[in-house]
Amino acid sequence: MSTAQSMQNQELEYVEQTALVLLGMGEDAAAKVLRHFSRDETQRVTRAMAKLSGIKSEKAKNVIQKFFEDFRQHSGIRGASKDYLSNTLRKALGNDLAKGLLNDLYGDEIRNNMQRLQWVDSEILARFIANEHPQMQAIFLAYLPPESSSAVLKNLPQDYHDELLFRIARIQDIDHQVAGDLNELIERCIEQISVTQSAPLSGVKQVADIINRFDGDRASLMEMLRLHDEDVVNEIEQNMFDFMVLGRQSEDTMDRLVQQIPMELWAAALKGAEITLQQAIKRSMPQRMIKTLEDEMQVRGAIPRSRVESARQEIMQTVRELNEMNEIDLQLYQEPTVE
Template identity: 25%
Template sequence: MSTPLPLGGTDKAAIMVMLLAEEDASKILSQLTPDELRQLAGTMCGIGEVQPQSIIDAISGFSRSTQDSGIGDHGRVASVRRLLSSAVGEVKTENLMRQIAPEAEEEGQPALGLLRWLDPQIIGEILADEHPQAIAVLLLQLDTEVAAAALAALPEHLHTPVLHRVARLGPVSRQAITILEQTLNAKIEKLHGTIPLSMGGIKQAAEIINRSHRSVEKRVIPSIGKVDKKLAKELENEMFKFEHLFALDVKMTGVLLREIENDTLILALKGIEPEQREQFFGAMSSRAADGLRDDIEGRGRVKKTEVEQAQKDVVAIAKRLMADGEIIMGDGDEDYV
């Protein structure tokens, strides 16, 4: 038997996940970000035969029986697919599997092979004359960045109706999927059976808008507000949350802090992790930061509703400062978190 190559951190993590029961592994995978899932699942599919010595290296003190068993690579892609599906759902799983195992063709496995080959610009050109409902279904089966690029390639008059449907889509029947099949000239066999999928939502629509050009937000939100004021408000709230302020640099954070009352700041920071507060402390003098730390600790337990309101107040101030051009999020005034 050849000497196993040294294992990296991702290799060790992949081995550990593969040694767990699927239910336990799914719980762990559900806590990962899309990038982490893509990296880990890709390693799980591509690591090949895992020798006993590699297991020993990855998991110190593992049982002798496990050390001697290794992990075979037969059916690996199917196993990874089941784990991901349980953790993040079928739609996200299919999107990930197309990226990490595009050549895997297993009997009975669904595939949206077309999405592997289409450039976002081409998607936009093909769908330019299609119904917004069909476009919305397609965008929701793409990575957010790809969906944003595809949206940008569409005529501007489609942006509002498409994003409105992304946010309000709900259950999607097989007929909607069929529209995509006919439009894109690809065959989707038993992708989701006869069970409709719960797709779209405020969060997904907000993410697409956030990753689009700033002009899309400025144009689309008011347009949606004319036909659905409640949805426009929900989108605005989802697009800019307190955690988005973590993207501010030290200078911009300092500008923001000067506009916030001390009591509001104490309550707002009370609701985040200690390490996350360091961004705000770093924009203050050492003396002021130490005083704020003491104030936060001395406040004791506070109601969640008070914390949430304080964070909303801070976000409102940040939005006002952004509108006035006093703070900038990202690399320039056309960027938005």
């Protein structure tokens, strides 16, 4: 490859070059390749695929040409089937040595297949394996990534969590027959999920989130929606109890909330919040309290996103309770007024 071509390819990161090659493969071929990527790799590559644009045909040609040059250098004879490989190794090495090697090979295959299940909801996976033999459940959990395995375990009956964990702890390896059974279980799981699972989406919650972030006349929009269906609008309003609505409350409401909600909750909840929202909340605080809040936020440093969300939910639960007791007048959107 010429120096000029090399410089052109270097303009694209490796993940972008991968995205370009996958886009050139077509949907079916690209899908087969993505199955072998980890969750992180899949996310990085698909983001790159979505953002990739304005690539000149010459640059695309150079990237794809380099891919095929690398392929020719590294590809050899195509992989043997399981039966062929098993029989050949047994004849060459004997049963004992062949068994160990086959188990290593099948273990890698199982781990690759299990990568495909890390996107599936843990509750669905737990329901799918609930009727399997405990040993098969243990092996299934052993090959899942730890975070997925832990979530699935949580959704299985609690009274034999200890038994499953003990079985997992005792697993050293699995023979090729069990590996075959596990691969069959994985394929059945994927097939069933592909047929029965639909993407969960709450339309009402989505509309509430859109309106909460809408910069236009929310009141007029809600009134127009009310003409369609009063009950639907009531559902939308129930879902509009979002932390960001605090940025458009009256001075009296915010004064009451500042008095009611502990400083440590504000310090956690305001991490990463928009500046305009932080300013709106601080306006109801005396200078001494603002200084305390800022010091508390600085001392805490970076905190987990889950802790931030938990603090915001706790604050909004207090907001909801005070609103229901008529101790505050919460405005989900600015209603029109008349003189």
